[in-house]
Amino acid sequence: MNSTEPAILEVRDLVTHYPVRRSLADAVRGRPRRSAHAVDGISFDLRAGELLALVGESGCGKTTTAQSLLRMVEPTSGTIRLDGRDITHLSQRRLRPLRRTMQLVYQDPYESLDPRFRARQTVAEPMLVHGIGSRRADRRGLVDELLERVGLTPPELYADRYPHEMSGGQRQRLAIAASLVLSPRLLVTDEPVSMLDVSVRAGVLELLDGLRRESAMAVLMITHDLSTAAHFADEIAVMYFGRIVERGPARELVRNPRHPYTKALLSVVPARDPRRRAVPRILQGEAPDPANVPTGCRFASRCPSVTDACRLVDPALDDVSGSPGHEVACIRSEELASDSAGKVVTT
Amino acid sequence: MHGSVYLARKVGLAAGTVFVAITLNFILFRAAPGDAVSNLSRVPHASPQLKEALRHEFGLDQSKWAQYLLYLKELAHGNLGISFADQQPVSHDLATALGNTVPMVLLGTVIAILFGVFTGTVAAWRRGGITDQVNTNVAIAFYSFPTQWLGLMLLILFAGVLPTSGMTDEFAIDPSWWAHLQDVLKHMILPSATMALTLYGEYTLIARSAMLETLSEDYILTARAKGLSNARIVRRHAFRNALLPTTTMVALSLGYVVGGAILIETVFSWPGIGRAVYQAVLQRDYPMLQGAFLVLTLSVVVFNLIADLLYFKLDPRVTE
Numbered sequence: 001m002n003s004t005e006p007a008i009l010e011v012r013d014l015v016t017h018y019p020v021r022r023s024l025a026d027a028v029r030g031r032p033r034r035s036a037h038a039v040d041g042i043s044f045d046l047r048a049g050e051l052l053a054l055v056g057e058s059g060c061g062k063t064t065t066a067q068s069l070l071r072m073v074e075p076t077s078g079t080i081r082l083d084g085r086d087i088t089h090l091s092q093r094r095l096r097p098l099r100r101t102m103q104l105v106y107q108d109p110y111e112s113l114d115p116r117f118r119a120r121q122t123v124a125e126p127m128l129v130h131g132i133g134s135r136r137a138d139r140r141g142l143v144d145e146l147l148e149r150v151g152l153t154p155p156e157l158y159a160d161r162y163p164h165e166m167s168g169g170q171r172q173r174l175a176i177a178a179s180l181v182l183s184p185r186l187l188v189t190d191e192p193v194s195m196l197d198v199s200v201r202a203g204v205l206e207l208l209d210g211l212r213r214e215s216a217m218a219v220l221m222i223t224h225d226l227s228t229a230a231h232f233a234d235e236i237a238v239m240y241f242g243r244i245v246e247r248g249p250a251r252e253l254v255r256n257p258r259h260p261y262t263k264a265l266l267s268v269v270p271a272r273d274p275r276r277r278a279v280p281r282i283l284q285g286e287a288p289d290p291a292n293v294p295t296g297c298r299f300a301s302r303c304p305s306v307t308d309a310c311r312l313v314d315p316a317l318d319d320v321s322g323s324p325g326h327e328v329a330c331i332r333s334e335e336l337a338s339d340s341a342g343k344v345v346t347t
Numbered sequence: 348m349h350g351s352v353y354l355a356r357k358v359g360l361a362a363g364t365v366f367v368a369i370t371l372n373f374i375l376f377r378a379a380p381g382d383a384v385s386n387l388s389r390v391p392h393a394s395p396q397l398k399e400a401l402r403h404e405f406g407l408d409q410s411k412w413a414q415y416l417l418y419l420k421e422l423a424h425g426n427l428g429i430s431f432a433d434q435q436p437v438s439h440d441l442a443t444a445l446g447n448t449v450p451m452v453l454l455g456t457v458i459a460i461l462f463g464v465f466t467g468t469v470a471a472w473r474r475g476g477i478t479d480q481v482n483t484n485v486a487i488a489f490y491s492f493p494t495q496w497l498g499l500m501l502l503i504l505f506a507g508v509l510p511t512s513g514m515t516d517e518f519a520i521d522p523s524w525w526a527h528l529q530d531v532l533k534h535m536i537l538p539s540a541t542m543a544l545t546l547y548g549e550y551t552l553i554a555r556s557a558m559l560e561t562l563s564e565d566y567i568l569t570a571r572a573k574g575l576s577n578a579r580i581v582r583r584h585a586f587r588n589a590l591l592p593t594t595t596m597v598a599l600s601l602g603y604v605v606g607g608a609i610l611i612e613t614v615f616s617w618p619g620i621g622r623a624v625y626q627a628v629l630q631r632d633y634p635m636l637q638g639a640f641l642v643l644t645l646s647v648v649v650f651n652l653i654a655d656l657l658y659f660k661l662d663p664r665v666t667e
Contacts, residue, residue: 099574
């Protein structure tokens, strides 16, 4: 990772709140309008060719983060810079031409493709919209080339198929092809393989990995699977309840997790050697109500190492000493560093 | 399933439905209290001989089974019997009535569909906003108004401005075909408008919910992420996919339109099938009713079949 190179995507203190409907009774009593804190102040950079994995459980704000970055959901505050240009407050109309540079691959390839569009039309439509390939033959050639690139070969076999005539893996490859047609600089993938059969996951992930290497695309991969993240990502950011609680180079983070939440996530990843049985740390307790954020550490209600101080201090993301690029938001991280229970992954 | 197999199955199913309907139609009128002859011979103190003669003439002295077979046989030849009221063949009366009903109903329905789908689409696109609120609530209001009440209101409002009764000006002497056409169209305005107003609300709601459903699909988000303009998203992705449930629902509801015209035709004295049914009920004209019911049933079955075929045509997944 070359940190002198300017970032393609710079996110600073991104906050996205969803308004919660106030009941009439509450409105009459003069209670304030509340909001659910889906994303609550996250920052990161993403450079060309880099793959950042955003890991976390369902409902922690991963998808909202992705959608806010692309302005599919309006962020409440913070800044998003794409190639140095602030896009946080651009109107949707002015954003449209910029959509070429940032593309999104959705979780569910059964839903994200228009059922009435053949593969060729799905791939060709963005070209028409953004004026790529003025002649029909050019567009045709480009569609074939892309289908081939994502592994739908031979292209003439797939070009005239409808999504329902394809398997899940093939559909996801098609969705990727439709994103690549615009040669984006940034690709955001929201759980790209979670809806796919285990047998085709590796193929799709390797495709994404290969694409970012050959075209220097920055990839933000959202996943709840730490082992996938560890395998493919350069850097991992662990999200909990709207915040990044730990971030670092993928290998380092997996080998030396510092946050109790990361440790818990890693403890449930099965070891490669079935004889090595680690005791999974099943988290007790409930995640807080997103409309009612507690003071102190957000993980306190479920943390196995919680102390009274944790409930008072909201920890900031700080550097881990002796481990460059590794940051953690836990006041007890130094104390707990000797705790080895989290080291179950033997990569 | 192969396309032609799908088609054959649907047509077969429709034919079966018609057969069952015919049979029920037969049973229904035999089960009604009093037999046809007691209605036919309304002359007080009709002699037993006369009754017996009539019974024989109409085949009512035969067994029910034989009557049923005879009914089927005559039906197969297009014979619906003779109207008690005017001694004309029922098929002739029905054909005339249907010929009067169809243009009026068609005009009203086409307007209702176009207006309903348009307002529904707009409401869905602006969901939650004032445009949606107004469109949806007005649609619900018109959907809930009783047809005859709406008809009477229009009649009161436009009496004197537009013709309110019948299909032609009774006093026009030997009009040219052009004058006649204009005359009929003028008479058609109020009943067709009533029809359009009572129907459009339902289509608004159908189109709106179909659009809302498609607009929440991931491929709409995908389209937005690809930088498509709103107009293109609505036209190319949302509307085309919403059209599928809308078309089938509309086709299904069209089956009831012919029957629904009964109230409108009665209010505006339109000499169509609805009015024919109404008068047949008043006059206990059983053959006429039997024939009219058959036509109404057929229209429901035919439009169901059309809905299925449209589905077949519109959804690439059905052809599999």
